[in-house]
Structure formats: C-alpha cells, structure tokens
Amino acid sequence: MDTYELVVPCHFGLEAVTKREIYDLGYEITRVEDGRVTFAGDAEAICRANIFLRSAERVLLQVGRFRATTFDELFEGIKALPWEDYIPKDGKFWVKKASSIKSKLFSPSDIQSIAKKAMVERLKNVYRLNWFPEDGAPYPVRIFLLKDEVMVTLDTSGDSLHKRGYRLMTSKAPLTETLAAALIMLTPWKKDRILVDPFCGSGTFPIEAAMIAANIAPGMNRQFTAEQWKNLIPKQLWYDTVEEAQDLMDADIQVDIQGYDIDAEVVKAARENAKRAGVDHLIHFQQRAVADLHHPKKYGFVITNPPYGERLEEKEDLPELYTQIGQAYAGLDSWSLYMITSYEDAERYIGRKADKNRKIYNGMIKTYFYQFMGPKPSKRRETAEKTIERKEQQ
Template identity: 70%
Template sequence: MDKMEWIAPCHFGLESVLKREVQDLGYEIAQVEDGRVTFRGGMDAICRANIFLRTAERILLKVGSFRAVTFDELFERTREIPWEAYIPEDGKFWVTKAASVKSRLFSPSDIQSIMKKAMVERLKGKYHTQWFQETGASYPVRVFLMKDIVTVGIDTTGVSLHKRGYRPAAGKAPIAENLAAALIMLTPWRKDRILVDPFCGSGTFPIEAAMMAANIAPGMNRSFTAEDWTNLTAKKMWYEAVNEAQDMISDDIETDIQGYDADPDVLRTARRNAENAGVAHLIHFQQREVKDLNHPKKYGFIITNPPYGERLEEKTALPQIYRDFGEAFRRLDSWSAYMITSYDDAERYFGRKAEKNRKIYNGMIRTYFYQFPGPKPPKQKK
C-alpha cells in the first residue's frame, strides 16, 4: 500500500488548526469538512499521525466511500470493499460507531448490524470459511453518513487521542487535552512568551503548552490499536516514529508558564499530572484567587477555561468570578487574554467585548473562544 487516505476527526470549529498540523507533518490534505480532515500519506502515517498530532481525536484508515439510500445498497456497497486487504482471517472486526446526518439511513444500530453482516459475507468468500474465531488483533470500523454519502474507516487509535496518559485523575470540568492544544495553537503564544492560566484545574492548558515548548509529542507514552496490525505495519515503523519523537525533545529550556487555582486539592492533581507528562520543571503552579492575578512583566498571555456554571449552585457565583477576572486583566499592562466558556454573560461581566470569538463544541456543550489580543512586543534589536 503506497499512499492511503487517512481521516482525522477533531472538534467542530478547529479544522484549520488540525489541517496546519497535518501539513507540518508533511502529508497532503485531501479534504477538510466539518469536524474532520482527510489527508494522504504512506503507511508511516499510521504511526506518525497518532504520535505527533495534538489536535486530532483519532486516526482512521479510510477504506471506502459510496452513496447509499437503502439498507440493501448499504449492504452491497459495504461488501464490495476489499476487507481482506486490511483484516486478516483471525482479526476481530465490528462496527464500533455509526453517525448519520441528513441521510435517509439514520438508525445507528441497523447501520452497524448490516455493515457487519456485509463484512462477514465478503470475508467468508475470501477466506473460504463459515466461521471466524476473531482471536487476533482488533479492527474497529467507524462509519459516517452525510447526505447519503457513506464514509468508512478502520480506527487505528483505540482510546481517543486526547488521552495522552498524563491525566489519570482530572479535576472539576476538565477540558480535553486535544481541545486545549488546539486553542493554544489558535493564539500567537510561543514558548518564549509568558503564559498564565488563572483557572488551571487539573493543569491541562499549562501542561499542553509546556509539551509544545519542549517539543514533546503527545502520543509518545501511550499505545494504539494499530500497533497489533502486523499484517499492515511492521513494528519497526512504530519504533522509528517514537525515535523521531524522542530526538525532537528539547526540555532543557526556560519557560514562564504558570497555573493558578483557588483549590489546593486540584493543584495537587495538576502537579501530579505535570510530573506524569514530564514537564513539571517547566510549570509553576500556585494557589491563588483570580482577583489576585498579577505579573510584573509585559506582553503575557492568559489562556483559560473559567467556570461555566453548568451546575445550578455555581451559576450565582459566575458574575463575580468574571468581574474579578476582567478587573485583574485590566491591571496587566499589554497582555492578551483568551478564554473558552459557555457562559452567555461572559463578556458583560468581564467588562469588555472580545475582538474575536469562535464557536466551538466542547462535547455537546456549545462554547465560545473569546479573544482579547494585546499589542505585540517590540522587536528585539539584533
């Protein structure tokens, strides 16, 4: 298999960030749609995309795309896919997820059942058997239906890519690691600039920023479903991708990355998570209320995920929290602030209208990424 097509789903509204990441890895973009980026690359992409991409949710090996408006069509077209090129005779295969938008076929359970039957029929004919033990590696299939177009992929990742492995314990309302990484990438922050998260919770924003600063690949310390696909990828490919990631690490750097939270228990979790990620030495965590936010230097960045008030008892506290945040920000000379929240009155109590905002779905919650960019620092004289 030379160049294959790979599908990388992501958070809605952050496709442009993932597209740039894929291009930086050296792969060719085939298509950008709502919530996913399709790209072309050799079999090395199965390893490199999983290990290096910070903003994707998973990597799927695209095996087919076709139109189907009846279940008979779905069965026949699924059976035409050369499943034997991907799934060995002892492979364990099933349709783990089906999603349908504006399509005549909309029952996920029926789609899953019919496609599994079609796969079995195809492989029975190719392997000349009536029964599959399914004792080998796993080949979970995911399918998207959009306006009657069926796109089929095999999941190479397994547990979602936002699970880096450093955050076994999360604090209150944690933000997903890949979402945090994407939001940092939407800002002009770079590793030589100050970054503060005054509502750091379990530490996701500071940790993701520190991993970027030290060039630590997010998937280095976890495993993937496709590692067992010895029929498609040699173990050597995985070793080479990990070695490439290892060679790129530069963690003997100086940074000014800080995380504050009012809750000491949450901060203990954040410190533990930073240690797990190998970046504890790059982050300063401190117990501090948002009203006490200050920094002596100019041109810093605040990137944060303040409370949303999803729980009823928290809603009454929100106006004061955002008011304190806004007042603290106004005291910081020439700083920039970026916050993601679903709180409708965020700008009102923050005391300033955002220069830009971007709608992003954080799970099923509609949020906005409010952007308050400050001035650029003067260029250093050489």
C-alpha cells in the same frame, strides 16, 4: 508502501489547526469537512499522525465511500469494499460505532448489524471460510453517514487521542487535552512569552503548553490499536517514530508557564498530572485566586477555562467572578486574554468586548472562545528582553 486516505476527526471549528499540523508533518491534505481533515499517507503516516498530532481526536484509515439510501445499498456497498486488503483470516472485526446525520438510514444499531454481515459475506468468499475465529488483532470499524454518503473506516487509534496518559485526576469540568492544545495553537503564544492559567483545574492548558514548548509528542507514551496490525504496519515503524519523537524533544527549554487555582487539592492533582507528562519542571503551580492575578512583565498571555456555572447554584457567583477576571486583566500591562466559556455575559462583566469570538463545542456544551488581544512587542524590545533574560540565567 501502500498509500491510504487517512481521516482525522477534530473539534468542530478547529479544522484549520489540524490542517496546519498535518501540513507540518509533510502530508498532502485531500479534503476538509466540518470536524475532520483527510490526507494521503502511507503506513508510516499512520504512526506519525497518531504520535505527533496534538489536535486530532483519532486517526481513521478510510476503506471506502459510497452512497446508500436503503439497507440493501448499504449491504452491497460494504460488501464491495476490499476488506481482505486490511483484515487477515484471524482478525477480530466489528463495527465499533455508526453515526448518521441528515441521511435516510438513521438507526446506528441496524447500520452496525448490516455492515458486519456484509463484511462477513465478503471475507467468507475470499478466504473460503464459513466461520471466523476472530482471535487475532482487533480491527474496529467506524461508519459515518452524512446526507446519504457512507464513509467506512478502520480505527487505527483505539482510545481517543486526547487520552495522552498523564491525566489520571481531573477537575469538575475538564477540558480535553486535544481541545486545549488546539486552542493554544489558535493563539499567537510562543514559548518565549509568559503564559498563565488562573483556573488551571487539572492543569491541561499549562501541561499542553509546556509539551508544545518542549516539543514533546503527545502520543509517545501510549499505545494504539494499529500497533497490532502487523499485516499492514511493520512494528519497526512504530519504534522509528517514537525514536524520531525523542530526538525532537528539547529537554533544556526555558519557559515561564504558570497555573493557579483556588482549590489546593486541585493544584496538587495538576502537579501530579504534570509530573506524569514529564513537564512538572516547566510549570509553576500555585494556590491563588483570580483576584490575586498580577505580573510585572509585559506581553504575557492568559489562556484559561473559567467556571461556566452549569449548575444553577453556581450561576449566581458568575457576575462577581467574571468581574474579577476583568479587573485582573486590566491590571496586566499589554497582555492578551484567551478564554473558553459558555457564560454568555462574559464580555459584559469583564468590561470590554472581545477582539474575536469563536463558537466551539466542548463536548455537548456550546462555548465561546473569547480573544482579547494585547499589543505585540516591538522587535527591538523583544531582542532587549531576551538579552536581559540570558544574562539573568548566566
């Protein structure tokens, strides 16, 4: 089976999370750049990466890399690539997206147009055709220019991988599923610890946490463009990968994951989303204000995405809101708080400085992932807690 360079775009600043996921799938990392990780893999790896990776935005198959500072160089570079190894005679091919950063060639529309002409020129010579029907499987191309280096890829995913298929209803400022999963994996939370999101919105943090706990592959209930590439990936590989995902699920997991929101309609939508994700039985959703957040158990986690106040009229409410977050957290004995927000006075009103702070872009919004770390439970206490919980369940 052929080996490809597979490029996985991810959230800028969270490359280490995606890298760890790829290692855990058993593949070799060949390159790490800002916002993407490249690894070597075969056709099966394309299936497994799309279905199993939680933090990846999409999975791209690299066709080639070269330098280009003129449109002539771009044309010749694209034309020199072995497109016939990927696109059959009836394949539908087009440049879905082109982006350019710090490069002499900066017009996306011109890059797209020239690249398509170069692909046609190459395939005309190989297939001895003057016209292509393009009525077969789709082969969308994505081209990235960075400092005059051109990376040419085929998009195996189609819709972005954050579209798991469960979130039909969203709140005002939703966090993407991929970003939520990556942030959870950045924390030391494990499925045997309590997790509460007091601003759950559409339920993304609790749902992604429940899917992680139950080992539910994020892509097992959706489709991918490369499923139609029968010339490159046998259909059976997709069936085998879904079967692998089903075998790895832990349907009997016991967890304590809770999602609160002050808006009853939002809580209702979160429940519906959780139901579609198959994890509604693992999450307790409730209409509740952050000021009412309290819990008798120790060593829990608050992982949340509170309001940022992006609209001017909402900014006035933020000092009081973040003060309430700080007061609620102060009342949680030995808990940890992980919070993504663009509000720069967050630490001031919470009442303490974060132990760690990481800059992360949520879409085009510059946000900060504040990490307030509680103590770790002792091994003896952990063992005792688990014994008590087992007895309670019997």
